[in-house]
Structure formats: C-alpha cells, structure tokens
Amino acid sequence: MDRVYRLAYRLTGEDALAQDCTQETFVRAFNGLRDFRGDSQLSTWLHRIAVSVTLNVLRKVTRIRERETELEDVTMMEGGIRTADPDLKARLARAIDALPEGYRTVFVMHDVEGYTHEEIGAALGVQDGTSKAQLSRARAKLREALADFAGEWMS
Amino acid sequence: MIDDQFDEQLRDAVRDYHRPPETPRDAIWARIEAARQEQQAPVVPIRRLPRRLAWGVGIAATLAIGVAIGRYSVARTPVSEPQVASGTTAPVESATRPTAVTNSTREPAGTPAAPSLAYRMATIEHFTRTEALLTTLRADAQSGRADPSVDAWARDLLGTTRMLLDSPAARDPQMAALLNDLELVLAQIAALPRTHERTTDIDLINDAVRQHAVLTRLRMAIPAGSIRVGT
Numbered sequence: 001m002d003r004v005y006r007l008a009y010r011l012t013g014e015d016a017l018a019q020d021c022t023q024e025t026f027v028r029a030f031n032g033l034r035d036f037r038g039d040s041q042l043s044t045w046l047h048r049i050a051v052s053v054t055l056n057v058l059r060k061v062t063r064i065r066e067r068e069t070e071l072e073d074v075t076m077m078e079g080g081i082r083t084a085d086p087d088l089k090a091r092l093a094r095a096i097d098a099l100p101e102g103y104r105t106v107f108v109m110h111d112v113e114g115y116t117h118e119e120i121g122a123a124l125g126v127q128d129g130t131s132k133a134q135l136s137r138a139r140a141k142l143r144e145a146l147a148d149f150a151g152e153w154m155s
Numbered sequence: 156m157i158d159d160q161f162d163e164q165l166r167d168a169v170r171d172y173h174r175p176p177e178t179p180r181d182a183i184w185a186r187i188e189a190a191r192q193e194q195q196a197p198v199v200p201i202r203r204l205p206r207r208l209a210w211g212v213g214i215a216a217t218l219a220i221g222v223a224i225g226r227y228s229v230a231r232t233p234v235s236e237p238q239v240a241s242g243t244t245a246p247v248e249s250a251t252r253p254t255a256v257t258n259s260t261r262e263p264a265g266t267p268a269a270p271s272l273a274y275r276m277a278t279i280e281h282f283t284r285t286e287a288l289l290t291t292l293r294a295d296a297q298s299g300r301a302d303p304s305v306d307a308w309a310r311d312l313l314g315t316t317r318m319l320l321d322s323p324a325a326r327d328p329q330m331a332a333l334l335n336d337l338e339l340v341l342a343q344i345a346a347l348p349r350t351h352e353r354t355t356d357i358d359l360i361n362d363a364v365r366q367h368a369v370l371t372r373l374r375m376a377i378p379a380g381s382i383r384v385g386t
Contacts, residue, residue: 002178009175019179023186030191089168096172112172142165 001026003043003113004050010108011054012061013097021057025050040122047123051109055101088149095145103138110135274324279377281315285337286373288312289364292344296357309344316341333372340364 004025009018028049040048096104105124109115110131115123120131288308295302316338325331343360347353364370 001180001183005178005183006175010173013173015176015179018175019183019186022183023190026183026187027190027194030187031194088164089171092165092168093172096169108172111166111169139162143162146165 004046007047007050007109007113008054010112011105012058017057017061021050021054024053024057028053044119044122047119048125051105051123055105058101088146091146091149092142095142098145099138099141103134103141106131106134107138107142111139274319274322278319278324278330281312281319282333282373282377285312285316285341286370286377288344289340289370289373292357293361293364293370296354296361299354303349306345306347309341313338313341313345330376333369333376336367336369336372340369 001022005018005022008021008025009015012018012021025046029046032049096107099107102124106120109120109123110117117128117131117135120126121128124131288305291302292305295305316334319325320331320334320338325334340360340363343356343363347356347360
C-alpha cells in the first residue's frame with residue numbers, strides 16, 4: 001500500500017486525492033482479483049491499476065481547476081517569472097506540473113520515486129524504450145523551463 | 156559542466172516534489188473496507204426479503220415494465236399498417252424491436268388475440284430450454300454441485316422471456332402468467348452470487364419454483380412430441 005499511496009501522492013500532490021486513489025485501486029484490485037491471470041506480478045498489476053486510477057482522477061481534477069490555473073497564469077505574466085518565485089524547488093514543482101501527462105508520469109515514477117523503466121513500462125502498458133524516451137524529453141523540457149534559473153544559479 | 160551541475164541540483168530538488176507524508180494505512184484500510192461493504196450492501200436486503208414479498212416486489216416491477224412497454228408499443232404502432240395476407244411473408248421487423256424475434260412472423264395490427272404459429276413455436280422452444288435449465292438447477296442442488304454456467308444460460312433465457320412478454324405470445328393470460336413467473340426465476344438465477352451463499356440461493360429459487368409449480372406449468376405448456384432442447 002505504501003508504494004501505491006506514495007505514487008498517488010507524488011502525482012496528485014494532495015493527501016485526500018492520494019487516499020481516494022489508493023482506496024479505489026485496492027477496491028478495484030479486490031473486485032478484479034478473480035480475473036487476475038498471473039501473467040505479471042501482482043505488484044505490477046496493482047501498479048497498473050494505481051496509475052490508471054490516479055491519472056483518471058487527475059484528469060477530472062485538472063478540468064475543474066483549469067479556470068483557477070488560468071487566473072494564476074495571468075498573475076504570473078503580469079509580475080514576471082523571474083521575480084515571481086526565485087526558489088528552484090517551487091519553480092521545479094511548477095515546471096513538473098506543466099509537463100504533458102505522459103512525460104510527467106514517467107518523470108515522477110523514475111526520477112522521483114525510483115521505479116525502473118521496466119516497472120514503468122509494465123505499469124503504463126508501454127515498452128521500456130518508450131519510457132526512456134519520455135523521460136529524456138521530460139528532462140529536456142524541464143531544463144528548458146528552468147534555463148533562466150540555471151543561468152542565475154551559475155552566475 | 157554547467158548542465159551536469161544543474162542536473163545534480165535538479166535531482167536534489169526533485170526529491171521534495173510532492174513529498175508524501177507517512178502513509179495513513181489505517182485510515183485507507185478503513186475506507187477500503189467501507190467501500191467494499193457499500194458495494195455489497197444493496198444485495199443483502201433483497202436476499203433477506205421474505206420469499207412472498209420478494210415475489211410481490213418482482214411482480215410489481217414486472218408489471219410496471221410491462222405497462223411501460225405496452226404503452227410504448229401502442230404509441231408506436233401505426234393505425235394504417237399494411238395488412239399481411241398470409242403467415243409465410245411478413246413485413247420486415249422494425250429496427251427498434253428486439254432482435255431475437257426478428258426471424259419470426261410479426262403479428263399484423265388488428266389480428267385476433269391468438270398468437271401466430273411462429274410465436275407459438277418460439278414460445279414452446281423457449282419453454283423447453285427453460286425447463287432444461289430449471290431441471291439442471293434442481294439436479295445440481297440435489298447433488299450439491301453448483302454449475303457456474305447456469306448464470307449465463309439464465310441471462311440468455313431472460314432476454315427471450317422479456318421479448319415474449321412484449322409479444323403477442325403473452326396475450327394468453329395463462330401464458331403471460333407463466334412468462335412473468337419465469338422472468339422472476341430467471342432473473343434470480345442470472346444474479347446468483349459466486350460466494351458460499353450461492354447454494355443457499357439456489358435452494359431458495361428451487362423452493363420458489365416448487366411453490367409456484369413452475370416446472371409443472373412449463374411441462375403442461377409444452378405439447379407432447381415437441382423437440383426437446385438440451386440447452
């Protein structure tokens with residue numbers, strides 16, 4: 001349960017949502033246990049459900065919060081990014097949040113939670129190579145998003 | 156060099172991204188337990204209804220559905236529908252009608268109450284198949300077996316029963332009563348749980364079948380010499 005909750009929390013950023021996702025994952029797993037054929041490990045199967053549930057929840061929540069985000073963006077543009085938040089962690093968090101869903105999921109699973117590409121591939125139903133490629137693109141996008149901060153940090 | 160140093164800084168910073176607290180295991184397990192109980196909750200009161208009341212509720216529901224279907228059918232039947240001279244050529248079944256009766260002859264508007272030969276044959280075949288299922292269920296109960304395939308079998312028969320109820324075959328009150336009883340029995344078989352309570356539920360269904368003399372009435376409705384269907 002720890003790994004499922006941790007992953008859900010990393011992806012959603014909220015305890016209530018992470019608990020919802022963990023609960024839903026286990027309820028679905030219990031209901032579908034009869035259909036589990038044992039082709040993969042139980043943990044892999046559980047993570048596949050967890051990722052699917054969490055991404056679905058996130059999509060719903062994102063739709064609801066879109067208006068709030070738009071308002072935030074306007075404020076940021078008016079104040080200027082450089083002066084809005086000089087803290088790398090906060091900037092990084094925002095940049096990760098802004099990544100496309102696929103990149104973000106792979107990045108969080110690999111670089112934040114330490115899953116292997118094999119585990120990510122099994123959980124997302126993609127090839128290991130796809131996971132590696134998405135991670136590489138996610139990192140590139142983050143570097144790009146934080147380029148101005150990198151310059152400041154090095155100077 | 157700059158990239159490497161920056162990446163290292165990133166790797167450190169990334170560990171704090173949505174850093175989770177300690178997993179609230181007890182709270183989550185309690186929620187999972189509650190959710191699972193909630194999922195099972197609707198089944199329990201129905202199963203514990205007194206048998207007579209359960210039949211009453213089922214019959215009331217069937218009547219409500221029947222009335223609704225009847226009104227819908229009357230509203231859709233055109234007054235000037237072309238009449239068909241013989242039973243060998245029939246107008247094409249409307250696309251909105253259930254597909255399982257599309258091969259049989261449609262009763263033209265304004266025909267006498269007696270259903271056509273095609274409906275009678277379809278009903279008899281259906282009764283034969285239903286009798287086979289109920290006999291299997293009774294034999295299973297007596298031998299202590301619980302064949303899981305009866306659920307799908309009952310679902311298939313339930314669909315046909317409902318279509319016959321909505322057809323001229325149900326114009327005969329006795330036939331309609333039998334079809335209504337069959338609908339209830341088949342609905343209960345189709346919803347049999349796959350838990351240890353399955354055997355108890357099968358016993359209850361067999362009791363109901365016996366009380367309402369469903370098998371006897373089925374056999375009486377099947378003329379002697381009809382083709383016996385194994386499934």
